[in-house]
Amino acid sequence: MTTARKYVYARKFEGFPKEGDLQLVEEKLPQLKDGEFLSKAVYLSVDPYMRAYAPSLKLGTTFIGGQVAVVTESKNITHPVGQYIVGNFGWRTHTISDNESELYVLPDFDKLPLSLGVGVLGMPGNTAYFGFLEICQPKPGETVVVTGAAGAVGSHVGQIAKIKGCTVIGIAGSDEKGKWLVDDLGFDHFINYKDDKFKEKLEQATPKGVDCYFDNVGGEISSIVISRMNLYGRVSVCGSISGYNDTEPAKATTIQRFLVGKQLKMEGFIVRRWTERWGEGILQNKQWIQEGKLKYSETVTEGFENMFQAFVDMLKGGNIGKAVVKV
Amino acid sequence: MTTARKYVYARKFEGFPKEGDLQLVEEKLPQLKDGEFLSKAVYLSVDPYMRAYAPSLKLGTTFIGGQVAVVTESKNITHPVGQYIVGNFGWRTHTISDNESELYVLPDFDKLPLSLGVGVLGMPGNTAYFGFLEICQPKPGETVVVTGAAGAVGSHVGQIAKIKGCTVIGIAGSDEKGKWLVDDLGFDHFINYKDDKFKEKLEQATPKGVDCYFDNVGGEISSIVISRMNLYGRVSVCGSISGYNDTEPAKATTIQRFLVGKQLKMEGFIVRRWTERWGEGILQNKQWIQEGKLKYSETVTEGFENMFQAFVDMLKGGNIGKAVVKV
Known part of the structure; x- marks a missing residue:
């Protein structure tokens, strides 16, 4: 049995997000049903839009966000174990999903880092x-x-x-x-x-x-x-x-x-407006990186338990380039 | 010899335009040269944009605006005596022109009032x-x-x-x-x-x-x-x-x-962006008026000498529909 950790939106942000507005809790996940698969977060994203959307989020729900994850257990032939995906699962370490609309398979990055799936190639x-x-x-x-x-x-x-x-x-x-x-x-x-x-x-x-x-x-x-x-x-x-x-x-x-x-x-x-052209953007950005025309920088925070701090630091402008959290 | 009256932008507007910001002066007009014609204002327009553009106008120039005018003397075969035109001549009673870019011949209004040339049909x-x-x-x-x-x-x-x-x-x-x-x-x-x-x-x-x-x-x-x-x-x-x-x-x-x-x-x-489609707009608006689908109202001020007051009244929201000045 897998235990996920996740951040729950516990108290409405008032001004700058404060310790306790998000609560880090555990959730025991059930056995997989047919068609489902379990994935484990590898890189999670912290982005400004999360603060912007917060006023319309319901209290008690998992806080929103995207992640690069790897499939660790599967009853879904499209998503075999070992596959990397990008999922809009929110701030959580482990996720059971069978919903194609909240994820896509990470495209071939050649030798570029996986974290780019929530950054310059995401x-x-x-x-x-x-x-x-x-x-x-x-x-x-x-x-x-x-x-x-x-x-x-x-x-x-x-x-x-x-x-x-x-x-x-x-x-x-x-x-x-x-x-x-x-x-x-x-x-x-x-x-x-x-x-x-x-x-x-x-x-x-x-x-x-x-x-x-x-x-x-x-x-x-x-x-x-x-x-x-x-x-x-x-x-x-x-x-x-x-x-x-x-x-x-x-x-x-x-x-x-x-x-x-x-x-x-x-x-x-x-x-989201350009969802149907998603691959075009990733492909072009990847090409520019490979041609040396497009550079990127990441501010990486280690540890899921430090995700809230990474979020606040980003909101305060502490990051250069993309702020990501490595689990 | 014709004497024109005109309003000169004499002092920069500060807040609401004040008496004396525009000066009503006389100007003796010369004899017409070949290609020129003289017209006399019939209806002058006062519009909000005049206030908006004022900060970029040079002091000493005639204040900006459009008018319906009638040709009273002509050495220009395109603009014979008696023709009605719409001219961007500024706030002035008589104008000598030979410049097609600042005027157009009033389209056929059927029996609709000429004043509409600076209003719903202008x-x-x-x-x-x-x-x-x-x-x-x-x-x-x-x-x-x-x-x-x-x-x-x-x-x-x-x-x-x-x-x-x-x-x-x-x-x-x-x-x-x-x-x-x-x-x-x-x-x-x-x-x-x-x-x-x-x-x-x-x-x-x-x-x-x-x-x-x-x-x-x-x-x-x-x-x-x-x-x-x-x-x-x-x-x-x-x-x-x-x-x-x-x-x-x-x-x-x-x-x-x-x-x-x-x-x-x-x-x-x-x-101005749609200058090349000007006639299309007038034709459609005229048709809507004739079909009874489009109504208009005019707030008419009589007398060129009352034009400044008409302008200020319009800026204060005193008008219903189009504010025009009848000479």
Whole structure:
């Protein structure tokens, strides 16, 4: 008999998630029925969206999230023992499933690390690939701004923009992140959003204005970026992490007059929208990695029991690249 | 020799336009050269966009605006005496022109009033037609919200939405306007944005959420409407009159999280974008009027010398339907 460990959403987040909001509990799993299989988490993902979705989650349920898992027992011929899968099982170590809609078989990664299945070759990677290319439609020579630039998605978006021949400005919250973006990933400029002269620095870094903005943060920083945009600019709204931990809805300078004046298009998205093209995104990102055009970084936390801390650290901007938990 | 009267932009608007910001002056016009013609304003337009564009206008220039004019003298075979035209000549009574890019010949209105050339059969009418249909792409049975609903554009948009089989909620600032929208124009609901219970009333009026939002106002009202939107909702941003007379940029609840959560699309526009389809809009709007499907109202001010007052009244929401000045 297998005992799973899992995190239960025990108390609504108020502001920053606190110790005790998620409860680590044990669950004895039953014997497998025909068609079912048991898998064991290998890498679990912590992502900003988890904080964003929390207000609509029911208390008492397993907290949401994806994982790379390996099949350890099976009564399902499609999922034999030893197979690696990516499952939306939530924060849990062991899972019994027979539901194809909550998982897919990990594609062939050649020799790339398995953890990329929740990173650059998984949901965050496809978020960058589809969310940026489909909504921003970047053209060579255009200027692209990315906020949350040192995160899993932002760092990936900026590199796609470079691949597409754009000038890329990354915005994040520490100069260490900025150094990584410029020196290692090839971003053209970095601006620390905590800089008192943020607005002036953005103006200096974007002498021809901004054509595409990939928005991970919302709030006043986004209003400032949008005020710099050119005619027919495109804004892809991926998230608004600046407000996720606010207890009151945040206010910022309204953006409508910029939308009208420059005839901007702004669109929010959830990556599920491109489920039917999932493989395309993974394949392209894998190819870019193999060609040396796309780099990634992971901030790995060891131990399932440290997952809550990894989540909070990520929300505070402690990670460079993708935050993952290794079991 | 003809003497024109014109309004010169003499002092930058600070908050609400004040007496003296525009100066009414006389200008002696020269003799016509070959290719030129002289026209005399019959109806002049006052529109919200004039306030929005003012910060980028040069002091000393004629204030911007469109007019229906009649040709009174001509050395241009395309524009004979007696012809009616619509010209972007600014606030002036007499104009010499030879520039086709700033005018077009008034289309055949059958027996409809000439003033409609700056209204429902002119720029505001095409703003409603293209700005709503092209960007919102409304479908039968959907719920449409319009702010600035009693203005020239808003009242028109709501009626197009009814023609397209939608449920329409109009938002404006007086119950008198609301009565006109519901009783005369066939809007399904009206909500006064000054109502303390605005949010609750909007919820009651939109039990199935909001699919399309035509935004004339920006600010907090827009944030509330956007928070009610359904998956894949569309927001057409036409203006943000709530902030035009602010001396500090307005702040409002940020909308990014609604854009992401419901995967909304939001686009600002300037109607010039559809210049090449101008005639299509006029023809369709004319047909709807003739079929009795599209009604219009005009708030007419008599006298060129009262134009500034008409402008300020319009900005304060004093008009129902299109504000025009008759010379």
